[in-house]
Amino acid sequence: MRKLIVSLVVVMLGCDFTPQSLSRRPGGSSPSTDSSGGRQQTLVDARTGFQTNIVDAGDRFGPPDRPDGKVFELIHYKSPVGDLAAYVTPDPGDGQKHPAIVWITGGDNNSIDDVWSPRSRSNDQSASAFRRAGIVMMFPSQRGGNDNPGVREGFLGEVDDILAATDHLAQLPYVDKDQIYLGGHSTGGTLAMLVGECSSRYRAVFALGPVAAAAQYGGDCVYCDPNDEREMDLRSPIYWMHCVESPMYVIEGEEGNWEGAIEFMAEDNSNPMIKFFRIRGHDHFSVIAPVAEKLAAQIVSGQVEVNDQTFQGVR
Numbered sequence: 106m107r108k109l110i111v112s113l114v115v116v117m118l119g120c121d122f123t124p125q126s127l128s129r130r131p132g133g134s135s136p137s138t139d140s141s142g143g144r145q146q147t148l149v150d151a152r153t154g155f156q157t158n159i160v161d162a163g164d165r166f167g168p169p170d171r172p173d174g175k176v177f178e179l180i181h182y183k184s185p186v187g188d189l190a191a192y193v194t195p196d197p198g199d200g201q202k203h204p205a206i207v208w209i210t211g212g213d214n215n216s217i218d219d220v221w222s223p224r225s226r227s228n229d230q231s232a233s234a235f236r237r238a239g240i241v242m243m244f245p246s247q248r249g250g251n252d253n254p255g256v257r258e259g260f261l262g263e264v265d266d267i268l269a270a271t272d273h274l275a276q277l278p279y280v281d282k283d284q285i286y287l288g289g290h291s292t293g294g295t296l297a298m299l300v301g302e303c304s305s306r307y308r309a310v311f312a313l314g315p316v317a318a319a320a321q322y323g324g325d326c327v328y329c330d331p332n333d334e335r336e337m338d339l340r341s342p343i344y345w346m347h348c349v350e351s352p353m354y355v356i357e358g359e360e361g362n363w364e365g366a367i368e369f370m371a372e373d374n375s376n377p378m379i380k381f382f383r384i385r386g387h388d389h390f391s392v393i394a395p396v397a398e399k400l401a402a403q404i405v406s407g408q409v410e411v412n413d414q415t416f417q418g419v420r
Contacts, residue, residue: 136338137345148302148345152261157336161328162249162256166216169251176221176236182245182273184266186255191245191270192220194236196279204284204308204404205241207271208232211291211314213326215250215257228390230290234397238405241280245270249328259327260296260319260340267300271307284308286404290393291315292326298342298353305350309409311400312355314389316366317343343370346379353379354411356396358387384416395419 137145169190171179177192197203210220210230220231236242247266248255255262267287275282287307289297294315301310319327319340329336338344355370357363363383371381384392399416403409 136335137347145347147348148299148339149348151339151345152264152303155335155339157258157261157329158333159256159258159328160330163213163215163328165249166213166218166251169217169246170219172219172221177242177244180273182270184248184255184269186248186262186266187253189246189248189253189266189270190217190251191243191273192217193243193274193277194241196277197239199279201279202281203239203241203279204286204407205243205274205277205280206235206286206288206404207243207245207267207274208235209267209287209289209293209296210244211289211293213250214289214293214296215247215253215263217244217246217251220244226391226394229394229397230390232288232290232393232397234394234401235288235404238401240401240404241274241277243270243274257328259329260292260299261329261336263296264300264303267296268304268306284404284407286311286409288400289313289315291389292322294355295319295342298355299340299345301351301353302342302345302348307351309352309354309411310349311396312342312353313393313396314357314361314367315342315355316362317341317370321366343373346370346374346376349376349378351378352409352411354382355379356382356384356392356416358384358389358392360387361389361392380411382411382413382416384419387419 178195180191180193181188182191224231247263249257274280286309287297288311290313294312297310297312298315319337324331357367
């Protein structure tokens with residue numbers, strides 16, 4: 106892979122985004138290449154046995170807001186660090202099994218709060234189009250968020266929490282376990298990519314507005330030493346794209362963080378399972394609603410085939 110010099114400035118909800126340069130290893134080497142310079146290591150292998158050193162636990166926000174139970178229920182799912190809170194669509198009571206999506210919000214996605222109140226179409230971070238289409242939604246909090254056990258790690262242990270949340274979702278009697286999708290926006294998009302690089306269990310992964318490398322958050326959103334190269338490598342999607350085995354769609358508005366981040370992943374990518382889409386006329390936030398509508402329609406139809414025509418004419 107070629108040397109990257111990354112510089113990016115966007116507005117991020119909850120995590121400040123700082124211009125940050127990112128350089129590849131001398132000679133174009135990648136952290137996913139094993140010590141012999143041969144095969145590419147998987148992210149699962151690279152994470153195995155790795156002990157992160159957390160230097161900042163972040164703030165506690167207390168228990169999550171409690172929904173009325175009509176649109177979402179507050180539940181707890183079992184994760185490697187203990188029981189974590191989540192919002193889940195209640196059983197519609199129709200005796201059917203429905204497609205479902207795990208959705209990871211932006212900003213500090215370790216914590217969850219109100220995702221049921223109406224949002225502006227220009228910034229609908231609840232991705233409400235999915236639930237309006239009848240798709241079961243799950244918003245999992247993660248370690249260290251709200252009043253959860255554990256501490257925030259920022260794009261590392263949280264991968265295991267999302268996979269545990271998916272296990273819970275798959276066992277609900279009204280969910281079709283063979284039609285579970287994963288999606289996220291902003292920091293949630295970055296985490297969704299990392300989860301998709303560790304697991305092939307999802308029908309498809311939708312990553313809206315991620316970054317290429319955790320270093321691009323300028324020290325925010327990660328709780329390890331941001332100067333520790335190995336820590337940051339394991340939190341950076343660009344190095345592990347070869348691991349993706351299920352369809353993954355990386356999507357961003359043309360006025361969002363495409364330049365200097367997603368464009369580098371698109372140019373470096375050689376994995377046919379990953380496709381990149383730059384949506385004209387939209388920014389980092391306005392892209393969510395129209396894209397979610399298009400994706401929801403495909404999920405309900407049972408035929409998810411995202412291509413250049415999918416987002417033509419989105420408003």
